[in-house]
Amino acid sequence: MTYSETSVPAAGKLAAEERSFDTIHDRSQFGSAKWANQWDEFSPRVQGDGLVSLWTADMDFRAPEPVIARLREAVDHGIYGYTKRDPAHYDIVKSWFERRHGWSVGVETLLPAPAIMPSVAAILRTFTQPGDGVIVQAPVYSPYFQVIRDNGRNLLINRLKLVNGAYELDLDDFERQAASGARAFLLCNPHNPAGKAWTREELECLDALCERYGILVISDDIHCDIRLNDRPHIVYSSISDGAAARSFICTAPTKTFNLAGVPAATLSVADPKRREELFQVMQASFMLNANYFGRLALEIAYTSGDPWLDALTSYVRENVRLVCDVAASALPGVLPMRPDASFLVWLDARELDARVDGVHRFFVERAGVNLYDGRVYGPGGEGFIRLNVGCPRTVLAQALERMTSALRSL
Numbered sequence: 001m002t003y004s005e006t007s008v009p010a011a012g013k014l015a016a017e018e019r020s021f022d023t024i025h026d027r028s029q030f031g032s033a034k035w036a037n038q039w040d041e042f043s044p045r046v047q048g049d050g051l052v053s054l055w056t057a058d059m060d061f062r063a064p065e066p067v068i069a070r071l072r073e074a075v076d077h078g079i080y081g082y083t084k085r086d087p088a089h090y091d092i093v094k095s096w097f098e099r100r101h102g103w104s105v106g107v108e109t110l111l112p113a114p115a116i117m118p119s120v121a122a123i124l125r126t127f128t129q130p131g132d133g134v135i136v137q138a139p140v141y142s143p144y145f146q147v148i149r150d151n152g153r154n155l156l157i158n159r160l161k162l163v164n165g166a167y168e169l170d171l172d173d174f175e176r177q178a179a180s181g182a183r184a185f186l187l188c189n190p191h192n193p194a195g196k197a198w199t200r201e202e203l204e205c206l207d208a209l210c211e212r213y214g215i216l217v218i219s220d221d222i223h224c225d226i227r228l229n230d231r232p233h234i235v236y237s238s239i240s241d242g243a244a245a246r247s248f249i250c251t252a253p254t255k256t257f258n259l260a261g262v263p264a265a266t267l268s269v270a271d272p273k274r275r276e277e278l279f280q281v282m283q284a285s286f287m288l289n290a291n292y293f294g295r296l297a298l299e300i301a302y303t304s305g306d307p308w309l310d311a312l313t314s315y316v317r318e319n320v321r322l323v324c325d326v327a328a329s330a331l332p333g334v335l336p337m338r339p340d341a342s343f344l345v346w347l348d349a350r351e352l353d354a355r356v357d358g359v360h361r362f363f364v365e366r367a368g369v370n371l372y373d374g375r376v377y378g379p380g381g382e383g384f385i386r387l388n389v390g391c392p393r394t395v396l397a398q399a400l401e402r403m404t405s406a407l408r409s410l
Contacts, residue, residue, distance in 0.1 A: 021061050021311070021312065021315045021392060021393075022392050022393060022394065023062075023392065024060075024392050024394065024395060025060060025062065027060065033056060033058075034053050034055065034056045034058055034060075035053050050368055051364070051368050051369070051370055052368060052369045052370070052395060052398060052399040052402065053370045054369065054370065054371055054387050054388045054389070054391060054395075054396070054399055055370050055371055055372040055386070055388060056372070056388070057192070057255065057342075057343075057344060057388060057390075058255075058258060058260050058388075058390070059258045059343060059388075059390030059391065060390065060391040060392060060395065061258055061312065061390065061391075062258075063257050063258050063259060063297070063301070064257060064300075064301060064304065064305045064308035064309075065308075066300050066301075066303075066304040066305070067257060067259070067297050067300045067301050067304075067305065070296050070297070070300045071262070071293055071296060071297060074292070074293060074296055080292050081292075082289065083290045083291075083292045083295055084290055085112050085290050085295055087107075089112075089295065089298075089299060090107040090110045090266075091107060092298075092299050092302045092303055093105075093107075093110060093251075093266050093298075093302060094106075094107050094110070095302070096302040097235070097251070099306075100225060100306075101224065101232065101233045101235065102232070103235045103238055105235075105237075105249075105268050106268075106270070109268045109269055109270050109275065110266055110267065110268055111266070111267040111268075111269060111275065111278065111279060111282070112264075112265075112266065112267075112288055112290060113250070113264075113265040113266060113267050113282070113287065114263060114264070114265065114287055114291065114294075115252065115254070115263040115264075115265050116220055116222055116250045116251075116252055116265050117143050117147060118287060119248075119250055119265060119267055119282075119287075120144075120147050120186065120218055120220070120250065121147050121151055122278065122281055122282050122285060122287060123184075123216075123218050123248050123278060124147065124148070124151050124153055124184065124218075125151060125281060126274075126277055126278050126281045127183070127184065127216055127274065127277070127278075128153055128183045128184050128216075129183075130151075130152035130153065131152065131153070131154055132153050132154060132181070132182075132183035132184070133153070133154045133155075133156045133177070133180060133181045133182035133183060133184075134148045134153045134154065134155060134156060134182065134183065134184045134185070134186055135156045135157075135158050135174065135177050135178065135182050135184070135185040135186065135215070136148070136155065136156070136157060136158065136185075136186050136188075136378075137158045137159075137160050137169075137174075137187070137188065137191070138157050138158070138159055138160065138377065138378035138379045138380050138381070139160070139193065139194075139374065139377035139378050139379065139380040139381035139384065140188050140191070140192065140193075140377055140378060141188055141192045141193070141220070141377070142376045142377055142378065144186050144188070145378060148186070153183075153184075154181070156177040156180065156182055157177070157378065157379055158170060158173050158174045158177050159173060159379055159380050160191075160380060162348075162380070165335060165337060165348070166194075166196070166337060167191065167194050167196055167337075169202055169205065169206065171205055171206075171209065174206065174209055175209055175213075178209055178210070178212070178213040178215055179213060182213065182215050183214075183215065183216065184215060184216045184217070184218060185206070185210055185215050185216070185217050185218070186218045186220070187206070187217055187218065187219045187220065187236060188220050189203075189219050189220065189221055189224070189233075189234075189235075189236060190221075190223045190224060190233065190339075190340060190341040190342060192223055192342065192344060193344055193346045193372070193374075193377055193381075193384075193386040194337050194339065194346045195223070195228070195337070195338075195339020195340055195341050195342045195344055195345070195346065196337075196339070196340055197227075197231045197232070197233060197234070197340035197341050198234065199231070199234065200234045200239060203234055203236055203239050203243075204239055204240075207236070207239060207240065207242070207243045210243075210246065211242055211246070215246070216246050216247070216248070217236055217243070217246055217247040217248070218247070218248045218250065219235070219236040219237070219247055219248065219249050219250060220250050221233070221235065221249060221250060221251050222250070222251065222252050222254065222255050223255055223341055223342040223344075224251070224341060225253075225255075225256040225309060225341075226255075226256060226309070226312065226313050226316060226341055226342055226343060227313060227340070227341055228313065228316065228317050228320060228338075228339055228340060228341060228342075229340055231340045231341075233341065235249055236249060237249050237268060237270055244270040244271075245270055245271045246271070247270070248267060248268070248269055248274075248278075249267065249268040249269075250265065250267055251265065251266050251267075251268070252264065252265035252266070252298075253297070253298050253301045253302060253305075255342070255343075256301070256305075256309060257297070257301040257305055257308070257309070258390075259294070259297050259298075259301065262291065262293045262294045262297045263291065263294050264290065264291055264294030264295050264297065264298040266298075315393075316343045316389060316390065318393070319343075319389035319390075319391075319393060319396055320336075320338060320339065320345055320389055322389075322393065322396060322397065322400070323336055323345050323387060323389060323396070323400065324336050324338060326400045326404065327347070330400075330404040330407070331400075331403060331404060331407060332352075332407065333349060333351040333352030333355065333407075334347050334348070334349045334352055334403075335347065335348040335349075336348075336387075343388060343389050343390035344386055344387070344388055344389070344390075345386070345387045345388075345389055346374075346384060346386055347371075347384060347385045347386070347387055348383070348384055349374075349383055349384060349385050350382070350383030350384070351383075352383075352407075353382075353383035354383070355410070356410070359383065359385055360372075360373035360374075360385055362406065363385070363403055363406065366406040366409070367399075367402040367403045367405065367406035368402055369399045369402050369403055371385040371386060371387050371388075372385060372386040372387075372388075373385060374386065
Protein backbone atom coordinates (compact mmCIF):
# COMPACT_ATOMS: atom_id res chain seq x y z
CA MET A 1 0.00 0.00 0.00
CA THR A 2 1.43 3.40 -0.92
CA TYR A 3 1.05 6.43 1.25
CA SER A 4 -1.43 8.10 -1.11
CA GLU A 5 -3.74 5.08 -0.84
CA THR A 6 -4.08 5.17 2.93
CA SER A 7 -6.77 6.74 5.05
CA VAL A 8 -7.53 7.18 8.73
CA PRO A 9 -8.33 3.81 10.33
CA ALA A 10 -11.89 3.32 11.51
CA ALA A 11 -12.42 4.58 15.05
CA GLY A 12 -13.24 1.11 16.38
CA LYS A 13 -9.94 -0.31 15.12
CA LEU A 14 -7.62 2.34 16.48
CA ALA A 15 -6.99 0.67 19.82
CA ALA A 16 -5.33 -2.33 18.18
CA GLU A 17 -3.53 -0.50 15.41
CA GLU A 18 -2.02 2.28 17.49
CA ARG A 19 0.26 -0.18 19.27
CA SER A 20 2.48 -0.15 16.22
CA PHE A 21 4.43 2.78 14.87
CA ASP A 22 3.97 1.15 11.47
CA THR A 23 0.39 2.43 11.24
CA ILE A 24 -0.05 5.16 8.63
CA HIS A 25 -2.39 8.01 9.52
CA ASP A 26 -3.77 10.59 7.12
CA ARG A 27 -3.05 13.91 8.79
CA SER A 28 -4.28 16.18 6.00
CA GLN A 29 -7.77 16.74 7.42
CA PHE A 30 -6.38 18.30 10.60
CA GLY A 31 -4.28 21.06 9.06
CA SER A 32 -0.91 19.36 9.47
CA ALA A 33 1.83 21.82 8.53
CA LYS A 34 4.08 18.90 7.66
CA TRP A 35 1.72 17.57 5.00
CA ALA A 36 0.02 20.79 3.87
CA ASN A 37 2.44 21.66 1.04
CA GLN A 38 3.06 25.03 2.69
CA TRP A 39 6.78 25.70 3.06
CA ASP A 40 9.22 28.49 3.46
CA GLU A 41 11.49 29.93 0.80
CA PHE A 42 13.80 26.92 1.01
CA SER A 43 10.94 24.43 0.59
CA PRO A 44 9.16 25.51 -2.63
CA ARG A 45 5.50 24.68 -3.02
CA VAL A 46 4.86 21.70 -5.26
CA GLN A 47 1.47 21.24 -6.82
CA GLY A 48 -0.24 17.86 -6.85
CA ASP A 49 -0.53 14.86 -4.59
CA GLY A 50 1.89 12.14 -3.68
CA LEU A 51 4.75 14.11 -2.17
CA VAL A 52 6.41 12.26 0.71
CA SER A 53 7.01 14.89 3.38
CA LEU A 54 9.92 14.31 5.75
CA TRP A 55 10.91 17.86 6.53
CA THR A 56 9.57 19.65 9.62
CA ALA A 57 10.26 18.19 13.06
CA ASP A 58 7.10 16.49 14.15
CA MET A 59 6.41 12.77 13.95
CA ASP A 60 3.66 10.83 12.17
CA PHE A 61 2.94 8.77 15.28
CA ARG A 62 0.05 8.95 17.70
CA ALA A 63 0.92 10.18 21.16
CA PRO A 64 1.04 7.67 24.04
CA GLU A 65 -2.35 6.16 24.75
CA PRO A 66 -2.46 7.46 28.37
CA VAL A 67 -2.03 10.99 27.00
CA ILE A 68 -4.76 10.49 24.43
CA ALA A 69 -7.09 9.03 27.05
CA ARG A 70 -6.52 11.93 29.45
CA LEU A 71 -7.06 14.53 26.74
CA ARG A 72 -10.18 12.71 25.53
CA GLU A 73 -11.47 12.77 29.10
CA ALA A 74 -10.76 16.51 29.28
CA VAL A 75 -12.52 17.12 25.95
CA ASP A 76 -15.56 15.15 27.09
CA HIS A 77 -15.70 17.15 30.31
CA GLY A 78 -16.59 20.10 28.08
CA ILE A 79 -15.46 22.99 30.29
CA TYR A 80 -12.20 24.50 29.10
CA GLY A 81 -11.66 27.28 31.58
CA TYR A 82 -8.53 28.72 33.08
CA THR A 83 -6.17 26.13 34.44
CA LYS A 84 -3.12 26.18 36.69
CA ARG A 85 -0.08 24.12 37.50
CA ASP A 86 -0.19 22.96 41.10
CA PRO A 87 2.94 21.93 43.06
CA ALA A 88 2.58 18.33 41.89
CA HIS A 89 3.15 19.52 38.32
CA TYR A 90 6.72 20.54 39.13
CA ASP A 91 7.34 17.34 41.07
CA ILE A 92 6.38 15.46 37.89
CA VAL A 93 8.90 17.45 35.85
CA LYS A 94 11.61 16.90 38.44
CA SER A 95 10.91 13.16 38.58
CA TRP A 96 11.08 12.82 34.81
CA PHE A 97 14.52 14.38 34.51
CA GLU A 98 15.87 12.46 37.50
CA ARG A 99 14.56 9.19 36.08
CA ARG A 100 15.57 9.67 32.46
CA HIS A 101 18.71 11.81 32.71
CA GLY A 102 19.98 11.74 36.28
CA TRP A 103 19.41 15.49 36.63
CA SER A 104 18.26 16.38 40.15
CA VAL A 105 16.70 19.71 39.34
CA GLY A 106 15.33 21.69 42.27
CA VAL A 107 11.60 22.28 41.96
CA GLU A 108 12.14 25.78 43.32
CA THR A 109 14.11 26.62 40.15
CA LEU A 110 11.25 25.74 37.79
CA LEU A 111 9.09 28.23 35.94
CA PRO A 112 6.13 27.45 33.67
CA ALA A 113 6.30 28.50 30.04
CA PRO A 114 4.04 28.26 26.98
CA ALA A 115 6.81 26.91 24.71
CA ILE A 116 10.56 27.14 24.33
CA MET A 117 11.03 29.83 21.69
CA PRO A 118 8.76 32.40 23.42
CA SER A 119 10.77 31.67 26.55
CA VAL A 120 14.06 32.30 24.74
CA ALA A 121 12.65 35.63 23.55
CA ALA A 122 11.63 36.54 27.10
CA ILE A 123 15.08 35.66 28.46
CA LEU A 124 16.77 37.81 25.81
CA ARG A 125 14.48 40.75 26.53
CA THR A 126 15.06 40.44 30.28
CA PHE A 127 18.83 40.00 30.45
CA THR A 128 20.22 41.59 27.29
CA GLN A 129 19.90 44.98 25.66
CA PRO A 130 19.35 45.94 22.00
CA GLY A 131 22.64 45.57 20.20
CA ASP A 132 24.06 42.99 22.61
CA GLY A 133 25.71 40.01 20.95
CA VAL A 134 24.17 36.54 21.15
CA ILE A 135 26.23 33.54 20.03
CA VAL A 136 24.80 30.58 18.14
CA GLN A 137 26.65 27.57 16.76
CA ALA A 138 25.78 27.18 13.09
CA PRO A 139 24.48 25.26 11.32
CA VAL A 140 21.65 25.27 13.84
CA TYR A 141 17.87 25.47 14.32
CA SER A 142 16.79 28.43 12.21
CA PRO A 143 14.36 30.17 14.65
CA TYR A 144 17.43 31.06 16.73
CA PHE A 145 18.42 33.55 14.04
CA GLN A 146 14.95 35.07 14.01
CA VAL A 147 14.53 35.39 17.77
CA ILE A 148 17.88 37.18 18.06
CA ARG A 149 17.45 39.54 15.11
CA ASP A 150 13.76 40.31 15.64
CA ASN A 151 14.48 41.29 19.24
CA GLY A 152 17.17 43.72 18.12
CA ARG A 153 20.16 41.71 19.29
CA ASN A 154 23.36 41.14 17.34
CA LEU A 155 23.69 37.65 15.89
CA LEU A 156 27.17 36.17 16.38
CA ILE A 157 27.93 32.99 14.45
CA ASN A 158 30.32 30.43 15.94
CA ARG A 159 30.74 27.92 13.12
CA LEU A 160 31.03 24.29 14.14
CA LYS A 161 33.94 22.39 12.61
CA LEU A 162 33.14 19.38 10.45
CA VAL A 163 35.81 16.76 11.15
CA ASN A 164 35.59 13.23 9.72
CA GLY A 165 31.85 13.49 9.25
CA ALA A 166 31.05 14.86 12.71
CA TYR A 167 30.85 18.29 14.32
CA GLU A 168 33.38 19.58 16.81
CA LEU A 169 33.55 22.84 18.73
CA ASP A 170 35.64 25.69 17.42
CA LEU A 171 36.63 27.13 20.79
CA ASP A 172 39.08 29.67 19.36
CA ASP A 173 36.32 31.19 17.26
CA PHE A 174 33.89 30.98 20.19
CA GLU A 175 36.30 33.04 22.24
CA ARG A 176 36.62 35.60 19.45
CA GLN A 177 32.83 35.93 19.34
CA ALA A 178 32.67 36.12 23.13
CA ALA A 179 35.27 38.90 23.22
CA SER A 180 33.42 40.89 20.56
CA GLY A 181 30.62 41.90 22.89
CA ALA A 182 28.56 38.77 23.47
CA ARG A 183 26.15 38.86 26.35
CA ALA A 184 24.40 35.51 25.81
CA PHE A 185 24.95 32.13 24.20
CA LEU A 186 22.03 30.14 22.78
CA LEU A 187 23.02 26.48 23.06
CA CYS A 188 21.22 23.68 21.21
CA ASN A 189 21.65 20.59 23.41
CA PRO A 190 21.37 18.08 21.77
CA HIS A 191 22.23 19.82 18.56
CA ASN A 192 19.60 20.27 15.86
CA PRO A 193 20.03 19.37 12.99
CA ALA A 194 22.96 17.01 13.63
CA GLY A 195 21.56 15.24 16.69
CA LYS A 196 24.89 15.57 18.50
CA ALA A 197 24.85 15.14 22.28
CA TRP A 198 27.50 17.43 23.72
CA THR A 199 29.85 15.74 26.16
CA ARG A 200 30.55 16.98 29.65
CA GLU A 201 34.08 17.92 28.54
CA GLU A 202 32.76 19.99 25.64
CA LEU A 203 30.25 21.76 27.85
CA GLU A 204 32.93 22.45 30.45
CA CYS A 205 35.11 24.07 27.79
CA LEU A 206 32.22 26.28 26.69
CA ASP A 207 31.37 27.13 30.28
CA ALA A 208 34.93 28.21 31.05
CA LEU A 209 34.72 30.76 28.23
CA CYS A 210 31.25 31.89 29.26
CA GLU A 211 32.50 32.44 32.80
CA ARG A 212 35.55 34.35 31.57
CA TYR A 213 33.48 36.75 29.47
CA GLY A 214 30.39 36.99 31.65
CA ILE A 215 28.07 35.29 29.16
CA LEU A 216 24.67 33.91 30.07
CA VAL A 217 23.72 30.53 28.61
CA ILE A 218 20.27 29.69 27.26
CA SER A 219 20.15 25.94 26.71
CA ASP A 220 17.42 24.48 24.49
CA ASP A 221 17.09 20.82 25.55
CA ILE A 222 13.93 19.97 23.62
CA HIS A 223 15.49 16.99 21.79
CA CYS A 224 17.12 15.43 24.85
CA ASP A 225 14.80 12.48 25.50
CA ILE A 226 15.12 10.27 22.41
CA ARG A 227 18.52 8.70 23.13
CA LEU A 228 19.82 6.59 20.26
CA ASN A 229 23.07 5.36 21.81
CA ASP A 230 24.82 5.17 25.17
CA ARG A 231 25.93 8.80 25.19
CA PRO A 232 23.98 10.47 28.02
CA HIS A 233 22.30 13.83 27.96
CA ILE A 234 24.33 16.28 30.04
CA VAL A 235 22.27 19.21 31.27
CA TYR A 236 24.39 22.35 31.11
CA SER A 237 23.50 23.54 34.60
CA SER A 238 24.61 20.20 36.09
CA ILE A 239 28.30 20.63 35.25
CA SER A 240 29.07 23.15 38.03
CA ASP A 241 27.50 25.59 40.45
CA GLY A 242 28.74 28.44 38.29
CA ALA A 243 27.16 26.95 35.16
CA ALA A 244 23.86 26.60 37.01
CA ALA A 245 24.01 30.23 38.19
CA ARG A 246 24.45 31.67 34.70
CA SER A 247 22.18 29.34 32.72
CA PHE A 248 18.55 28.94 31.73
CA ILE A 249 17.51 25.36 30.89
CA CYS A 250 14.53 25.15 28.53
CA THR A 251 12.64 21.86 28.37
CA ALA A 252 9.41 20.52 26.86
CA PRO A 253 7.80 17.15 26.10
CA THR A 254 6.58 18.26 22.70
CA LYS A 255 9.26 16.67 20.48
CA THR A 256 9.52 13.58 22.67
CA PHE A 257 5.83 12.68 22.62
CA ASN A 258 4.71 14.41 19.40
CA LEU A 259 2.75 17.12 21.22
CA ALA A 260 3.78 20.24 19.29
CA GLY A 261 0.14 21.23 18.81
CA VAL A 262 -0.58 21.14 22.57
CA PRO A 263 2.51 22.92 23.86
CA ALA A 264 3.76 23.31 27.39
CA ALA A 265 7.31 23.95 28.56
CA THR A 266 9.34 24.35 31.73
CA LEU A 267 12.33 26.55 32.48
CA SER A 268 14.92 25.91 35.16
CA VAL A 269 16.57 29.09 36.48
CA ALA A 270 18.85 28.30 39.41
CA ASP A 271 19.77 31.90 40.27
CA PRO A 272 16.94 33.25 42.50
CA LYS A 273 17.34 36.88 41.47
CA ARG A 274 17.30 36.11 37.76
CA ARG A 275 14.40 33.71 38.25
CA GLU A 276 12.34 36.44 39.86
CA GLU A 277 13.27 38.96 37.16
CA LEU A 278 12.28 36.53 34.41
CA PHE A 279 9.07 35.62 36.21
CA GLN A 280 8.07 39.29 36.31
CA VAL A 281 8.74 39.76 32.59
CA MET A 282 6.83 36.62 31.67
CA GLN A 283 3.97 37.64 33.92
CA ALA A 284 3.84 41.09 32.30
CA SER A 285 3.70 39.37 28.91
CA PHE A 286 0.85 37.06 30.04
CA MET A 287 3.04 34.00 29.39
CA LEU A 288 2.25 32.17 32.64
CA ASN A 289 -1.33 31.08 32.02
CA ALA A 290 -1.28 27.35 31.39
CA ASN A 291 -2.75 25.87 28.23
CA TYR A 292 -5.59 23.64 29.38
CA PHE A 293 -4.59 20.66 27.24
CA GLY A 294 -0.84 21.27 27.18
CA ARG A 295 -0.54 21.08 30.96
CA LEU A 296 -2.44 17.80 31.10
CA ALA A 297 -0.45 16.32 28.22
CA LEU A 298 2.86 17.18 29.90
CA GLU A 299 1.85 15.66 33.22
CA ILE A 300 0.57 12.38 31.80
CA ALA A 301 3.43 12.03 29.31
CA TYR A 302 6.06 12.56 32.01
CA THR A 303 4.21 10.24 34.41
CA SER A 304 3.19 7.37 32.12
CA GLY A 305 5.13 7.82 28.89
CA ASP A 306 8.28 5.78 29.62
CA PRO A 307 7.20 2.53 27.91
CA TRP A 308 6.02 4.39 24.83
CA LEU A 309 9.24 6.40 24.65
CA ASP A 310 11.37 3.29 25.01
CA ALA A 311 9.47 1.64 22.14
CA LEU A 312 9.69 4.81 20.05
CA THR A 313 13.43 5.08 20.61
CA SER A 314 13.96 1.52 19.38
CA TYR A 315 11.83 2.20 16.31
CA VAL A 316 13.60 5.46 15.48
CA ARG A 317 16.98 3.79 15.95
CA GLU A 318 16.04 1.22 13.29
CA ASN A 319 14.80 3.95 10.97
CA VAL A 320 18.16 5.71 11.32
CA ARG A 321 19.92 2.44 10.56
CA LEU A 322 17.80 2.04 7.40
CA VAL A 323 18.78 5.51 6.21
CA CYS A 324 22.47 4.81 6.82
CA ASP A 325 22.32 1.43 5.06
CA VAL A 326 20.50 2.76 2.00
CA ALA A 327 22.78 5.80 1.78
CA ALA A 328 25.86 3.58 1.87
CA SER A 329 24.61 1.28 -0.87
CA ALA A 330 22.38 3.36 -3.13
CA LEU A 331 22.68 7.10 -2.48
CA PRO A 332 26.08 8.16 -3.82
CA GLY A 333 27.02 11.64 -2.69
CA VAL A 334 24.78 11.50 0.40
CA LEU A 335 26.53 10.90 3.74
CA PRO A 336 24.36 10.65 6.89
CA MET A 337 25.54 11.78 10.31
CA ARG A 338 24.33 9.14 12.75
CA PRO A 339 22.58 11.14 15.52
CA ASP A 340 23.07 10.60 19.24
CA ALA A 341 19.55 11.85 19.90
CA SER A 342 16.29 12.93 18.21
CA PHE A 343 14.44 11.63 15.17
CA LEU A 344 16.35 13.79 12.68
CA VAL A 345 19.18 12.76 10.37
CA TRP A 346 21.54 15.38 8.93
CA LEU A 347 22.71 14.42 5.45
CA ASP A 348 25.90 15.76 3.94
CA ALA A 349 24.95 16.03 0.26
CA ARG A 350 27.42 18.70 -0.80
CA GLU A 351 28.91 16.55 -3.55
CA LEU A 352 25.47 15.79 -4.99
CA ASP A 353 24.34 19.38 -4.49
CA ALA A 354 27.08 20.56 -6.83
CA ARG A 355 26.17 17.94 -9.44
CA VAL A 356 22.42 18.68 -9.55
CA ASP A 357 22.54 22.43 -8.86
CA GLY A 358 20.53 22.21 -5.66
CA VAL A 359 19.99 18.90 -3.85
CA HIS A 360 16.82 19.92 -2.04
CA ARG A 361 15.01 20.97 -5.19
CA PHE A 362 16.33 17.89 -6.99
CA PHE A 363 14.70 15.51 -4.52
CA VAL A 364 11.46 17.49 -4.47
CA GLU A 365 11.14 17.66 -8.24
CA ARG A 366 12.75 14.40 -9.31
CA ALA A 367 11.84 12.12 -6.39
CA GLY A 368 8.71 13.67 -4.89
CA VAL A 369 10.38 13.78 -1.48
CA ASN A 370 10.48 16.95 0.57
CA LEU A 371 13.34 17.25 3.04
CA TYR A 372 14.60 20.36 4.82
CA ASP A 373 17.11 22.43 2.87
CA GLY A 374 20.31 22.80 4.89
CA ARG A 375 20.61 26.49 4.01
CA VAL A 376 17.83 27.12 6.53
CA TYR A 377 20.32 26.32 9.29
CA GLY A 378 22.71 29.12 8.43
CA PRO A 379 26.41 29.15 7.52
CA GLY A 380 27.71 25.62 7.10
CA GLY A 381 24.33 24.22 6.09
CA GLU A 382 24.82 24.71 2.37
CA GLY A 383 24.57 21.43 0.49
CA PHE A 384 23.09 19.56 3.45
CA ILE A 385 19.55 18.27 3.89
CA ARG A 386 17.71 17.19 7.04
CA LEU A 387 15.57 14.06 6.98
CA ASN A 388 12.87 13.33 9.56
CA VAL A 389 12.70 9.59 10.33
CA GLY A 390 9.80 9.98 12.77
CA CYS A 391 7.44 8.19 10.42
CA PRO A 392 6.24 4.64 9.64
CA ARG A 393 9.05 2.58 8.17
CA THR A 394 7.10 1.90 4.99
CA VAL A 395 6.84 5.64 4.37
CA LEU A 396 10.56 6.09 4.99
CA ALA A 397 11.40 3.15 2.73
CA GLN A 398 9.20 4.61 0.00
CA ALA A 399 10.98 7.96 0.25
CA LEU A 400 14.41 6.32 0.14
CA GLU A 401 13.41 4.25 -2.89
CA ARG A 402 12.22 7.39 -4.67
CA MET A 403 15.50 9.13 -3.87
CA THR A 404 17.46 6.11 -5.07
CA SER A 405 15.51 5.99 -8.33
CA ALA A 406 16.05 9.69 -8.92
CA LEU A 407 19.81 9.27 -8.54
CA ARG A 408 19.81 6.31 -10.90
CA SER A 409 18.33 8.55 -13.58
CA LEU A 410 21.28 10.95 -13.53
